[in-house]
Structure formats: structure tokens, C-alpha cells
Amino acid sequence: MSVICQCVDGAFLDHNLYVQSYLKCDCKNTGYKLKDEFFSVESPFMMDSQAERIRREANCKHLGHEVPTKQTSADKKRRKKASKLMSFEPHNQKIYDLIDKCLVSLITQAREINHLRTISQKQEVTNNVIARKASLIQGCGDLFQTLCEHFDEIFQVSENYDAVLLCEGLSLSAASVINRYVKNLKNHCILCKVEDHDFIIPGRSSFLTSSFQQFLTRGHQLITVEGGYDLIVIDPPWTNKSVKRKKSYNMIDEEDLKQIPLQDLAKVNGLICVWVTNNESLLQFVKDELFPHWSVAWVANWIWIKVTRYGEPICQINTHHKKPYEQIIIGRVQSSKQNLSSISCDKNQRTSNREDFFRQSQNPQICVELEQELPLNIVIDCMGDRGVRDEQQDLKQTCPAVAHVGSTCDQIVCTDGRPECKRLQSGLPRNSEGTDSCTEQHGAHKTSSLNIPSSFVLSSVPCSLHSKKPPLSDILMPYLPLAPKNLELFARNLTSGWCSWGNEVSSINRKFYYICDILIVENLIFTFYMSFMIATFLIDWVSN
Numbered sequence: 001m002s003v004i005c006q007c008v009d010g011a012f013l014d015h016n017l018y019v020q021s022y023l024k025c026d027c028k029n030t031g032y033k034l035k036d037e038f039f040s041v042e043s044p045f046m047m048d049s050q051a052e053r054i055r056r057e058a059n060c061k062h063l064g065h066e067v068p069t070k071q072t073s074a075d076k077k078r079r080k081k082a083s084k085l086m087s088f089e090p091h092n093q094k095i096y097d098l099i100d101k102c103l104v105s106l107i108t109q110a111r112e113i114n115h116l117r118t119i120s121q122k123q124e125v126t127n128n129v130i131a132r133k134a135s136l137i138q139g140c141g142d143l144f145q146t147l148c149e150h151f152d153e154i155f156q157v158s159e160n161y162d163a164v165l166l167c168e169g170l171s172l173s174a175a176s177v178i179n180r181y182v183k184n185l186k187n188h189c190i191l192c193k194v195e196d197h198d199f200i201i202p203g204r205s206s207f208l209t210s211s212f213q214q215f216l217t218r219g220h221q222l223i224t225v226e227g228g229y230d231l232i233v234i235d236p237p238w239t240n241k242s243v244k245r246k247k248s249y250n251m252i253d254e255e256d257l258k259q260i261p262l263q264d265l266a267k268v269n270g271l272i273c274v275w276v277t278n279n280e281s282l283l284q285f286v287k288d289e290l291f292p293h294w295s296v297a298w299v300a301n302w303i304w305i306k307v308t309r310y311g312e313p314i315c316q317i318n319t320h321h322k323k324p325y326e327q328i329i330i331g332r333v334q335s336s337k338q339n340l341s342s343i344s345c346d347k348n349q350r351t352s353n354r355e356d357f358f359r360q361s362q363n364p365q366i367c368v369e370l371e372q373e374l375p376l377n378i379v380i381d382c383m384g385d386r387g388v389r390d391e392q393q394d395l396k397q398t399c400p401a402v403a404h405v406g407s408t409c410d411q412i413v414c415t416d417g418r419p420e421c422k423r424l425q426s427g428l429p430r431n432s433e434g435t436d437s438c439t440e441q442h443g444a445h446k447t448s449s450l451n452i453p454s455s456f457v458l459s460s461v462p463c464s465l466h467s468k469k470p471p472l473s474d475i476l477m478p479y480l481p482l483a484p485k486n487l488e489l490f491a492r493n494l495t496s497g498w499c500s501w502g503n504e505v506s507s508i509n510r511k512f513y514y515i516c517d518i519l520i521v522e523n524l525i526f527t528f529y530m531s532f533m534i535a536t537f538l539i540d541w542v543s544n
Contacts, residue, residue, distance in 0.1 A: 002474045005109035010102035010457035011475055012110050015039070018471040022202050022496035023189050023514070032189070032200055032514040038463045040130040041308045044315050045322075092278075094455075096317055099305055099325070102457050107311035116311045116461075128464075135464035137512070143195065145250065147178050148211040148503040179210050181222040189496075191511065198511040202496040207505045212252065215501060216259050223487065223499050228267030228333075230484035231476060234260075235275040235469060237490060238282055250503075254285050262294040265487060266333045271479060272296050274329045275469060286329045296331035300454045303327055304470060306462040314462065328472075330452060452479055465508055467492060 002018035003011050016034050023032040110116040171193040183206040184190055192199050210219045239251045266272065272294070274286050287298050305325040306314045313324035460470045473486070473495070491500035493508035 002471050004115050005106060005113065007102045007105040007109070009098065009453070009455070010106050010459060012106045012115070013458055013460040013470045013475070014115065015460055015463055015468075015470050018474070023200060024203075032511075032516060034463065034513055035134065035515050037130045037134040038465055038468075038513070039309075039461050040134070041128050041306075041314060041461055041464070042126060042310070043128060043308055044312055046127060046315075092318075095303060095325070098303065098455055098457055099317065103305065103307075103313075103459060106457075106459050107307070111311065116307075117309055119310055119312075131464040135466065143174055143197075144178070144209055144504045144507070147174055148209065148214070151175070151178050151211070151214070177209055179208075179214060179219065181208050182206060194506075199506055199509045200511050200514060201506075201509065202494050204497050205494045205500070206498075207491070207494055207500040209503065209505050210501070211503055212256070216261070219501070220261055220265060223501060224264055225485050225499075227485070229265055229270055229487040229499075230267055230480050231271045231273070231472075231486045232262070232266055232489065233273045233275075233472060233487070234489045235467065235491070237467075238277050238279070254282065254290070257290055258293045260294075260489070262296070262333070267485075268333055268335050270333045271299075271476065272331045272333060273472060273476075274331075276327050276329055278323050278325070278327065283327065283329070291329075291331050295334045297334050298329070298331050300330040300452050300456065301327060302330060302453075302456045302458060304458045304460070307459055309461055326469075328458075465513070468508065471495070473497070 002013045002015065002021075004014050004017075005012050016036075016039060020031060020033045107116060111118055174195050177194060182201075184201045184203060187203045189200050189202050192201050206223070208215070208219055208223050234257075236254075236257060237251045239253065262272070272291075274290070276282050276286055290296075291298055303325050304327075307324070308314060315322050315324050317324060458470060458475065462468070462470075486495075486498040488495070488498055488500045489502070491502045491505050494500050494506055
């Protein structure tokens, strides 16, 4: 569970604990977690000059010298600017009040269980230099983005959309991953090499890497599931002037989001969560234009406030340029006669494609080990070693690139792995009546929008990697059915139990960002040590 503690109107999350929970390897004794430096946010972010001044003042106090009190012109400007900001954004007062109401309680609880440090433990101000340097790691760069945008021009291939490729310790070229539905059907994570980069693919995860235009034309049909997704999380690269100046990533116009075929992807009454910046016009666009266009009814506005390891907001709440929080607009999909009529026009074609896909996924397939790149129209799946001998000859004739046929893999057991309802009664939002939004009857959860708090605060120490959001699976669990089908759009990392789409969807799954779970390693060392001591004792006892 990523939920560390909760109050009536909020919950505190541990991002890396959630990552550790699903990045387990096949042997069950090793796993991965994100490197600690990505979460090394020790103090509120500030200008380097301001941090240097704070360090000088702290040194003066430590040496017993008088602290200089002369105000610079920058200090005066900053104070005037702050006084203006206090009255500049009255529309955000409701958010400020909500944060003030529950943040103190969450921080206090997190400190009591030693998840956060106390202010008295605070050391020298480094202005988060470790986290800032870690965030500058390039990873794969623009490898996948460039291929997605220019794939048809470079490779002149249009039939690759129908391919389904399973990662099972394969070594692939980046081009062979673009426009393909990639799945890891095992319950544990596996390693896959793309070009010169090693990637950690979580268990029971799937993804599609493509451009936005390719996703609209054919890509979305590959990831469509029967019945629709119960939860869709969308984190668009919103237009931003600062990003436009830096040219750090491609942005999307908000009007283009209306082209997403949400009715084809989502289940009626399914949850839609859209991450939005604090731009008031974008917030209104999602609620007043985008949701109605998708036939989605607004349900709630949630807040994610980022804090340091000491429980302080990463910057002042009422600053103009940067705020320590982001917003999540939540809605539920409604049935629409207009959308239903348009869907029925090409229902036969879509149904045929979907039936073919499910028929292929249910057929016995074989595990293969590749030594060269597969043709772009080959479908590969892995559902165990059933029917291997019967299919060997056909596969060899179809795919000459297969070097070894007949290697087996574990049978896929589609276990959900979710905790029972009685375990969800702590660390989760409560409805307006103050009761847990979770039912014991038949293990089912309530899915009525009335159970979702219209306002709620999530707090966590943020990951310094770009656009890395905290996990929502655990906190939204009471409002979803058991074994929900989850989809993330514009994703930058893969998650167990989720399907993800984006033009750099596996970017943060590069192995370089992770380390072996140190607790597991320590347990192995301790076990080995105890075994050695017992063996030594027995040898001495027998010899005597």
C-alpha cells in the first residue's frame, strides 16, 4: 500500500514504497526501487543565492557572530511581490483553506511513524542539490519520441500496428517497439534490452509506444479491452510558456485532447482522472469543455501537495510562478446517445478487430528466444508451454528469425493480488457520511460517484524526475471493482496491472534509475550469515 497515513480530508503517500511493492523479480528475493536521490528533497526550493545567504547566516549563528540584518534590494522586491500575491488569487483561497485544514495532521502522523523527519533534525541547507542533479539525468533522451514522430517517414511501414510483442528477456531495436502492443503477462518484473538500454518491465503490465496521431488513427484499437477500462488516468503535456522557451518536451494543444476516443476506451461509469496544472483556464477547459465532450460528469477536484522530507511545502503556497501543488480533476463516464450512435456505425469492424485480438490472446502460444529482429507483422504471445510441439513447425515457417523454439515459461496465473476489503479501511478517503468507501459484501466496492470526496488532499515527497506523479491506484481502490482494468495516457513509466500509452511510455523504466531493494539484500546476507553460523556450530558439535 502506498498510503502511509490519513485524516478525514487527506492522505499521505509513499511513492517509492509503491514501486517496491510490484518490482519484484522471479526469485521473490530480489527487487528494485527508485534511487533514493530522486526523493532527496530536503528543503523548499529557492534561488541558489538565497540558499547561500541562509547558509552564511547559519554559520554566523553557529560561531556566535552577529547575523547581518541589512536588506538588499532583492529582499525588498521579494517582500512587495509577496504582499501583492496574497490578494492576487482569491479563487485559490478554497484550496489554501483545504491544505491548511489537513496538512498539519498528515505531517504530524507521518513524523510519528518516522516517515518524515522533524525540523529539529534539519541540517545545512543544500537547496536539494542531490535531487536536482538526479533530475538532469538524460536517460534515453529523445530516442523513442523521434522514432514515433518520424516512424512512417523513416521505415515506410504501415502494417506494424497489428503486431503484439511480448518482452521476455529479449534484445530489441527501438524501431521494433514503436506502434506495437507490448505485454509482460508474468506476475513478476522482467528485464528487456532496447538498443543499449536495459529496461525493467513490471509484471502484468502492457504498453504501446506511438505518436499522438498514430494513437488516434489505429493505436487506440490495439489497447481497447472488452467492456472498457474502469480507470483512465491522463497526464497531458499541457502548453507551458516556460517549457516552450526551454524546448524540453513536446506539448499538446488542449483542443487536440477532444480527439481522444474516450468512449471506445472507457467503461460506462468508469473513472477518469486528469492531471492539470494550476492554470485557471486549463482547469475550466477540462471541466466545462473536455469532460462534456467526452460525456464525462465532473465528480471531484483533488489536490496533490509536494512536501520535503521534513514536511514543509516545497515552496510558498501563494507564489505566482510556482506552486507546491497540482490538481486532479475526476469524473465518471456517462452513456451518450450521440456517442453510442457514432460507435454503432463502425461497430462491426471494431468488434471484428477486438474478437480477433482476444481470440489470438487465448490461443496456446509458445515462448521464443530471438537472436535477430522480428518481422514487423509477427504476433508473439506467451501463455505457457501448452501446444508447443504442435506449433513449432508453423512458427519456423512463418518466422525464420526464430532461433530457438520450445523454451518454456511459467503458466500465467491471473491473480489480482489486491488486499481484502478489511485491509482497505485505513489510509483511504471516506465518504460524506464518514464511513469507509468499501463494502464487505462479495468483496465488491461501491462505484457510485457520491462516495468520492469532492475535495481531497494527497501529500507526498515528490520524485525529482520530470512529471513523475504519485500513484493513484491504492487511494482510488474503494471506488473501483475488484481487478480493475487500468489505463494511463501520456504515461512516462510502466506500472504493474496497468496498460500505458505515450511517445516515451517506458522512459522512467530504464534500469539506470533503479537499485536493488537494499532491505531484501540485507535479509539475504543475514540469512546466509545465520546459516553459516548454524553449520559451523553443528560441525564443531559433531567433531567434539
